[in-house]
Amino acid sequence: MDMNLLVFQEPRGVMRILHLIFSICAFATISGYTGTIYYTCYQQTAADKFGYPFLIALERNFVNQSGIIANANSSTANSQPSENIVCPIQVVGDFSSDAKFFVTTGVLxxxxxxxxxxxxxxxxxxxxxxxxxxxxxFLITVIFGVLWLSSSAAWANGLTGLKSATNPSLKPQVCKNCTAISSSFSTLNISVIFGFLNFFLWAADLWFIYKETSWFQGNQMQSTEGI
Known part of the structure; x- marks a missing residue:
């Protein structure tokens, strides 16, 4: 049961180390991400946070009370709003299935x-x-190659929807001078890159593992006997 560290001088050993490192990088960039949506409306500011698994249901109602009328019949000159214009902002979206698929692939x-x-x-x-x-x-490596390709493609599509949902379009006739801006998605963009990089690494490792199988060695023996 002695440890054979010489395997890390072989391509299959080196590739497994790379698989381990980049798998952790892929799911860590998603699970550790926290984004923020910043609102500015009617001289009011607010912020909402969102993160993994990106099941978002946020709602804000900003009220414009700029129109003020003084009550002339009152000795104390009470003031009351003449109109209340409400700017509703909703940020809704369910991107949890794509994110969980990607993270599950990374953890496995x-x-x-x-x-x-x-x-x-x-x-x-x-x-x-x-x-x-x-x-x-070899067969398990093939499965993980397929999983990385499909989960990365699914998460890339989910990330596109997430970016759109967290930058809602406001009605200009109601929400005048109001904005809702989300924070940077650079970490999540990197997670997609890690996903497709993992697919490349697992696919590239197939050749080195194939050389260890009886399929390859049997072909080599047949070629040697033919010579």
Whole structure:
């Protein structure tokens, strides 16, 4: 049960380390994100925060009480609003399914990377002597490649909807000089990049794992016997 650190000098070992690192980076950029929507309306300011899993249901009502009429019949000259113009701002959107799909893929990829690194370092002799283990490793890597591609595409689409929802269009005839601006999405943009980068890394690793399978080794033996 001695540790075989030489595996990290091989491409399959190096790739698993990269899988582990970039999987963590991918889901951490989403789960740790907190955004803010800043409102400015009728000389009033406010802010609402939103974050993972991006199930957003925010509502603000700003009241314009600029028109004031003095009560001339009153000795104390009471003032009362002549009109109350309400500017309703709603920020609604459910992007949780795309975000959870992406984060789940990242967490599962991290766990599998840890597990297969343990197998490479502690059980490498069994891995190489048992023809089924490399095949399972290859098939699971294919599955994670597909998951990273589909979850990254889904989250990229969800992020586009999130950006649109958190920058609501206000009615100019009612909400005069009112704005609702969200904070930067740079972290979430990076998460999409990490997602597609993970797909590339898992897809690229297929060749190195394929070389460990009986499919490749059987073809090599047939080629050698043919010579």
């Amino acid at each position: 990829a991290m766990l599998y990377s840890l597990a297969i690194i343990y197998v490479y370092t502690k059980l490498d002799n069994m891995y190489k002597s048992n023809s089924k283990l490399p095949l399972y490793d």
